[in-house]
Amino acid sequence: xxxxxxxxxxxKFDKVTRxxxxxxxxxxxxxxxxxxILSAITAYVQEQAIDADVEVVGxxxxxxxxxxxxxxxxxxxxxxxKQIKPEDVGVLLDSVLNRFLPDGKAVFQHRSDLHQAWPxxxxxxxxxxxxxxxRVVLDLCGKYNPVSLPQYxxxxxxxxxxxxxxxxxxxxxxxxxDRSDLRGRAGGGFSAxxxxxxxxxxxxxSRYVICNADESDPGAFMNRLLLEGSPFRVLEGVALxxxxxxxxxxxxxxxNRYSLAVSRLEEAIATxxxxxxxxxxxxxxxxxxxxxxxxxxxxxxxxxxxxxxxSLEGKRGIPSSxxxxxxxxGYKGKPTVVNNLETLANVPLIxxxxxxxxxxxxxxxxKGTKIFALSGKCAETCVVEVEMGTSLNSLLDLAGGMxxxxxxxxxxxxxPSGACIPPSLMALKVDFEELKENDIxxxxxxxxxxxxxxxxxxxxxxxxxxxxxxxxxxCIPCREGSQxxxxxxxxxxxxxxxxxxxxxxxxxxxxxxxxxxxxVMKDTSxxxxxxxxxxxxxTTLKYFREEYEEHIFDRHCRAGxxxxxxxxxxxxxxxxxxxxxxKKCPVNAIAGSPRxxxxxxxxxxxxxxxxxxxxxxxxxxxx
Amino acid sequence: xxxxxINEILDKHRxxxxxxxxxxxxxxxxxxxxxxxxxxxxVGLMLKIPAAxxxxxxxxxxxxxxxxxxxxxxVLCNGSACHMVGSTTLLEHIExxxxxxxGQTTxxxxxxxxxxxxxxACSEAPLMVVNGIFYSKLTQSxxxxxxxxxxxxx
Numbered sequence: 101x102x103x104x105x106x107x108x109x110x111x112k113f114d115k116v117t118r119x120x121x122x123x124x125x126x127x128x129x130x131x132x133x134x135x136x137i138l139s140a141i142t143a144y145v146q147e148q149a150i151d152a153d154v155e156v157v158g159x160x161x162x163x164x165x166x167x168x169x170x171x172x173x174x175x176x177x178x179x180x181x182k183q184i185k186p187e188d189v190g191v192l193l194d195s196v197l198n199r200f201l202p203d204g205k206a207v208f209q210h211r212s213d214l215h216q217a218w219p220x221x222x223x224x225x226x227x228x229x230x231x232x233x234x235r236v237v238l239d240l241c242g243k244y245n246p247v248s249l250p251q252y253x254x255x256x257x258x259x260x261x262x263x264x265x266x267x268x269x270x271x272x273x274x275x276x277x278d279r280s281d282l283r284g285r286a287g288g289g290f291s292a293x294x295x296x297x298x299x300x301x302x303x304x305x306s307r308y309v310i311c312n313a314d315e316s317d318p319g320a321f322m323n324r325l326l327l328e329g330s331p332f333r334v335l336e337g338v339a340l341x342x343x344x345x346x347x348x349x350x351x352x353x354x355x356n357r358y359s360l361a362v363s364r365l366e367e368a369i370a371t372x373x374x375x376x377x378x379x380x381x382x383x384x385x386x387x388x389x390x391x392x393x394x395x396x397x398x399x400x401x402x403x404x405x406x407x408x409x410x411s412l413e414g415k416r417g418i419p420s421s422x423x424x425x426x427x428x429x430g431y432k433g434k435p436t437v438v439n440n441l442e443t444l445a446n447v448p449l450i451x452x453x454x455x456x457x458x459x460x461x462x463x464x465x466x467k468g469t470k471i472f473a474l475s476g477k478c479a480e481t482c483v484v485e486v487e488m489g490t491s492l493n494s495l496l497d498l499a500g501g502m503x504x505x506x507x508x509x510x511x512x513x514x515x516p517s518g519a520c521i522p523p524s525l526m527a528l529k530v531d532f533e534e535l536k537e538n539d540i541x542x543x544x545x546x547x548x549x550x551x552x553x554x555x556x557x558x559x560x561x562x563x564x565x566x567x568x569x570x571x572x573x574x575c576i577p578c579r580e581g582s583q584x585x586x587x588x589x590x591x592x593x594x595x596x597x598x599x600x601x602x603x604x605x606x607x608x609x610x611x612x613x614x615x616x617x618x619x620v621m622k623d624t625s626x627x628x629x630x631x632x633x634x635x636x637x638x639t640t641l642k643y644f645r646e647e648y649e650e651h652i653f654d655r656h657c658r659a660g661x662x663x664x665x666x667x668x669x670x671x672x673x674x675x676x677x678x679x680x681x682x683k684k685c686p687v688n689a690i691a692g693s694p695r696x697x698x699x700x701x702x703x704x705x706x707x708x709x710x711x712x713x714x715x716x717x718x719x720x721x722x723x
Numbered sequence: 724x725x726x727x728x729i730n731e732i733l734d735k736h737r738x739x740x741x742x743x744x745x746x747x748x749x750x751x752x753x754x755x756x757x758x759x760x761x762x763x764x765x766v767g768l769m770l771k772i773p774a775a776x777x778x779x780x781x782x783x784x785x786x787x788x789x790x791x792x793x794x795x796x797x798v799l800c801n802g803s804a805c806h807m808v809g810s811t812t813l814l815e816h817i818e819x820x821x822x823x824x825x826g827q828t829t830x831x832x833x834x835x836x837x838x839x840x841x842x843x844a845c846s847e848a849p850l851m852v853v854n855g856i857f858y859s860k861l862t863q864s865x866x867x868x869x870x871x872x873x874x875x876x877x
Contacts, residue, residue, distance in 0.1 A: 131844040131857045163846045318802035321843035356749065356786050357839065397745055398785035400840075414744035416783045432742075475804040481846035515803065548803050562806050566840070572783075663812070 111254040113172055114214055119152040119197060121145070122170035122178075124242060126159035126328045127360050128321075133186065134167040140189040141169070150197065158329025160242035161483035162229050165207055168242075171196045177215040181205040210243075229480070232498055234461070234487040236469050237445045241329025247367045249375065252332040258377060260451035261336050264343055265385040270300055273344035277447065280455030281467045286312065286403070286440035287514065287542050287632075289466075289532040292447070296345040298427040299435040307347040308431040311338045312408060313354040313361075313441040314396040317515035318566065320546030322473040323441045325483045327354065327361035330445075331368040337444030338391055339378070340451065345437045348388050351412060352441075353402075356395040365393050400516075400570035403544075404627045405430075405438035407572065418572045419627035440544070442471055462488030465533045470542075472530075474499040476549035477506055486530065493526045496549065506551035510644070514543015516563035517632035520556070522643040540639070541632055555661035556644045557651055560636045561589035567633040578630030581621035585637065588614050592651045593662040595707055607652055615641055664707050666722040672697040674719035681711035681720065728754045729762050733769050741770050748781055757788045793828045793835035795873055800850040802841030810849040814838060816863050820870055833877060834870075 109115040121141055125134045138156065145152050160168065165182040169192070172178040182205060184192065195202050201218060208227040209218050217223075225231055244251040252258070264273055278293030299307055311334070315323040327334060334352070342350045354361055369391055372378040380388045394412055402408045402417040409431050411417035430436025446468060450458045461468050466488040472495060475481045479500030486495065492511065502508055510520050519540040521528070528534060535542055550559065568582040588610040596604065618634040618641075625631045641648065650656050657665045670690075675697040682690045682698065689705040692698030700711070712720045732750045736743045744766070751762050758781055767774040781787040799817065801810050818824055821834050828835040844850055847859030851866070858869060 127842075128844050128846075131842075131847055131850070131859060163844075316840060318806070318840040319804050319845065321841065321845070324843050357842070395746075395749060397749065397787065399783065411745070412742065414740075414742040414780075416780050475802075475845035475848075476807055481804070512803070548807075550807075554807055559803070559807070562803065562811070 108254050109214075111250050113178065114212065116172055116174050118174065119150070120155060120172045120178075121152055121193070122155045122157045122172070124159050124166065124168040124170070125156050125360075126166075127324060127358070128163045129159060129166040129168070130360070132166045136186045137167050137169070137184055137189065140186045141193070144189055144193055150193070152197070155245050157244060158241045158246045159325055159483075160230075161238065161325055163481050168207075173197070173199065175216055177209040177212055177217050179209040179218050179221060180207045182207045229482070229484075229498060229500075232486075232494065233484050234469050235485050236449060236461070237333070237442065237471060238326065238329065238483070238485045240333065241325060244330075246329055246331055246364050247371070249332065249368075249371045252330070256452055257332055257448070258336055260448040261339050261343075261377070262383060264340055264451060265383060265387050270344055270346045271297070273340065273451070274300060276455050277344065277450060280450045280458040282443065282446055282450060282458065283466065283532065284440055285442035285446075285470065286544055289542065292341075292439060292443050293344075295427060295439070296341060296437055298425070299345040299347070299437045302428055302435040304435050306349070306434050307345055308434055308436040309338060309342040309345060309347045309350040310405075310408065310412065310431065310436060310438045311341075311350065311352040311441055311444055312403070312405070312438055313352055313358075314402050314408065315544065316355060316396070316398060316400045316403065316570075317517070317544070317546060319475050319548050320473055320515055320544055321475075322471045322483050322545050323354075324358055324361055325473075326441060326445060326471070327358065328364055331361075331365045332372075333445050333448060334441060335365070335368055335372065335378075335391060337447040339389055340447045341437060341439060341444055342389050342391075343387060345435070347437065348390065350389065350391045351394050351431075352391065353394045353396050353408060353412060356397060362393055362395060369393065399572070400566070401572045401627070401629050404629060407627070408438060409436060416572070418574045419629075421626060442545070463529065463531045463534075466531045470530055470545060472545045472547050474547045474549065476512075476547075477503050477551040477554065478549040479503045489529050489531055491527055491529050492521065495530070495547065496526070499549070502549070502551060506553065509550040509552050509554055510556070511550065512548040512559070512636065513546075514541055514632075514635075515546045515548070516566050517541070517629065517635060518543040518546075519635045519639040520550075520560075520643065521639070541635060553659050553661070555593075555657050555659035556640050556647045557589060557593055558657075558659075558661045560640055561586065561593055563633070563636050564589055567629070571629065575624075575626040575630065577621045577624040578626070578633070581617055581625075581630070582633065585614065585617055585621075588617075592648065593657070594664045595655065611648060611652055660722070663709060666707055666709075667702065668700050668705055668707060668709075668711060669721050669723070670698050670700055670711075671719045671721050672699075674717050676717055676719075678716075680716070681714045684710045684714045686710065729765060733765065737769070741772060744770060744772065744777065744780065745784075748777075748787060752787060756792045757790055760789075788826060788837075790826075790828050790835075791832070794833050794877075795853055796835050796837065798837045798839055798842075798852040799825075800840075800842040800844070800848070800852075801838050802845065802848070804841075804845035805848040805850060808848050810861075813849055813851075813861060813863065813866055816866060817870070820867065833874070 123138045167184050169184045170180045206221045208224045209221045211223045274293050274297040282292045283289045313323045338350050399417045402411050404419045407417040407419040426436040469485050471485045473483045484498045508523050510522050512520050564586045568586045571578045571582050573579045618637040622634040677695040689701045763777050764774045825836050825838040849861045851858045
C-alpha cells in the first residue's frame with residue numbers, strides 16, 4: 101500500500117520525472133490525421149534521443165482543437181496545444197521542451213498546486229468550453245490513457261467494484277442506485293435500480309446484462325467518445341450492474357463501425373481478466389463474471405431492447421411485444437437487464453461518492469448529468485456533459501453559438517426519433533418531466549442545429565427516409581406509414597409534373613393526411629422506432645407549418661435546399677450563346693439562337709439542374 | 724475462392740450455438756470482403772439453419788454485402804450533419820458518375836459505393852473515405868476530381 105501511495109502521483113501524472121507528451125486519439129482525431137502525428141512524435145523523440153514518454157489519450161470532446169497534443173514538463177503544468185499538423189511536430193516539440201510556447205497554439209493548461217503555471221494560458225476550468233460543463237462521466241476522457249488500468253485505478257477506478265463485491269449484497273447495490281434516483285439515459289428515463297431489482301427477483305439459474313452502446317442514428321457520437329475515452333469506467337459500470345442483478349454474463353453491444361472503440365474495449369477486458377477483476381472468483385468473493393463485446397451488424401431498430409436481444413441471439417432484430425419484459429424473460433428466455441452505456445457509466449461514481457452526491461446534481465425529478473453531442477450549423481461540433489436542468493440555450497452557447505453569421509432556426513433533439521424545437525422554446529431545461537410536458541422526448545443526446553439555410557421539410561424527408569429504410573417491417577403502421585410519409589414528403593419537395601387533373605389536389609391532400617398518418621403511427625406502432633419517428637413530423641407541423649405551406653402553395657423553398665423547387669434563369673449579360681446547355685437540356689426548355697443570349701422556358705423546365713452544371717460561364721442562376 | 728478461410732472461421736465456431744451466426748457472418752465478410760453464396764450454405768449446414776433464413780437475416784442488417792468490393796471502396800457519410808451540407812447531392816452525383824447505386828460495384832470492378840449513417844466526424848462534413856483515406860469538407864467538383872484522379876492512376 102505504501103508503494104502504491106508513493107507511485108500513485110506518478111501514475112496520475114501529478115508528478116513527472118521526465119517530459120510526457122500526450123496525443124489525443126479518437127475516431128474524430130484520426131480523420132484529422134492524429135495517427136500520423138503520433139508516429140511523427142515517436143519518431144522525433146527517438147531520433148533526437150529525447151528522454152520523454154509518449155501517451156495516447158482519448159478526446160476531450162471539442163473536435164475543432166484536434167489533433168490535440170498536450171505536454172507536461174517536470175515542474176510545469178500540463179499544457180494543451182491545438183491543431184497540430186505532422187510537419188509542425190519537430191518545431192513544436194523543440195520549443196515546448198525548451199519551455200517556450202509557440203504563438204497561438206496553447207489552448208488551456210491543467211490547474212495544479214504542484215506545478216508552475218505557464219504564463220498567459222487559461223486554465224482548464226477557465227476555458228469557456230469546459231468551465232460551464234459539469235464533467236462527471238466524461239471526467240477522464242482526454243486526460244488519461246484509455247487502456248491503462250493503473251491510470252484508471254489511480255483515479256479511484258474499481259474501488260467501487262471491489263467494495264461492492266466484498267461488502268455489499270446484490271440487493272444493497274440495487275438499493276443504493278435506487279436511492280440515487282439514476283434514470284435511464286437512452287430516453288426512456290426508467291429507474292436503473294428498479295430494473296435491476298426486477299431482474300434479481302425473478303428466480304432463474306442465470307441472468308444477463310446487456311450494455312447498449314449500439315448508437316446507430318445519424319449525428320450521435322457521444323457513446324463512441326465515452327467508449328474510446330474511458331472504456332474502464334464503462335466496464336466497471338457493466339460489472340456493477342451485473343453484480344447488482346445477479347448476472348454472471350454481460351454483453352456490450354456496439355456498432356461494427358466503431359473499430360477503435362471495440363479494440364480498446366477488448367484490450368481493457370483482456371487486462372481485467374489478467375489481473376483477476378473479471379473471470380472466475382473475482383477477488384476471492386466467489387462471484388464470476390464474463391463480459392463480451394458484440395459488434396452490432398447495424399440496425400437502428402436494435403435500439404429497442406427486445407430487438408437488441410434477438411439480434412444478440414443471432415436472429416433478425418425484430419422487436420417483440422412487452423410484457424413479458426426482458427427483466428423477466430430476455431436473452432435466451434432468462435432475466436436480462438438492458439441499460440444504456442451512459443447510465444452504466446454513472447454507476448461507479450454513485451457508489452464511490454454516494455447516492456446523496458448524485459442527488460445533489462440536477463433537478464427535482466432528473467438527477468445527475470447528461471451527455472449531448474452537438475453538430476450541424478453550430479460553431480463547434482462537440483460532445484458536452486451538463487447538469488440536468490441546463491437550458492437548451494446554454495447548450496448551444498457551449499457549442500460556441502451559431503456558425504458564422506447564421507441565425508438559429510430550430511434544433512432537432514434526439515435524431516430521427518426526436519422533436520424539432522423552435523427558438524421560442526430554447527429556454528426549456530434538460531429535464532425528463534419538463535420536456536415531457538411539452539411533448540418532447542429527451543432522446544439519447546444527439547442535437548442537430550438548424551440555421552436559416554436548412555429546409556425543414558427536407559430534413560424531415562431525410563429522417564423519414566432513414567426510418568423507412570430502418571423499419572423492421574414487423575408491424576404495418578410503421579412499415580407502411582413511414583413509406584407513405586416519405587412519399588408525401590417527396591411529393592411536396594418536388595415540382596408537380598402537370599397542373600392537370602387531380603395532381604394539385606393530391607398534393608394538398610397529402611399534407612392533410614400527413615398529420616393523421618403520423619398520429620396513427622404514433623399510437624399504433626409496436627415499438628419505439630415507429631412511435632417516436634413521428635416526432636419530427638408532428639413537431640415541425642406544429643412549429644413550422646408556414647414552411648410546409650410555402651412548399652405546397654407557392655412551390656418555394658425559402659432555404660433554397662429543395663433543388664426541384666428552384667427556378668432557373670439565364671443571366672443575359674453572362675450568356676455567350678455557346679448552346680452547350682441547349683444540347684444537354686432533356687426537355688428542350690432552353691431557347692435562343694447561337695451566339696445570342698438564351699432563355700429558359702419556365703413552363704417546360706423540370707429543374708433538373710443540368711444547365712447549371714453544364715454552363716462554363718456561370719450564366720445560369722437559381723433563386 | 725476463400726474456401727479455406729471460411730472453414731477456418733467455421734472451425735472456430737464449430738461448437739457454438741445459433742447465437743454465433745452474426746459473428747460468423749461478420750468474420751466471413753471481414754476476410755472475404757462480402758458474403759459469398761456458397762458460404763451461406765456452408766454456415767447453414769453447420770448451424771442447421773436453412774440457407775434462406777440466413778440470407779433473410781443477412782439482408783436485414785446494413786453491414787452485410789453480397790457482391791465483391793471494387794478496387795476502390797468509396798464510403799460516403801450521409802449522417803444528418805453531412806446531409807445539411809449537401810451529402811445527398813454528392814451521393815446523386817457519385818451515383819451518376821459511376822453509374823452504380825449504393826451497395827453496388829462498377830462493372831470494371833474499379834469502384835464500389837457504400838453509404839453509412841454517421842462516421843462521427845461531423846465537423847469535417849461532408850465526408851468520404853476511399854480505401855481508408857479520408858476526404859473532408861467535400862464539394863461536387865472536389866468529388867469529381869478525386870474520382871478522375873483515381874481513374875487516371877489506373
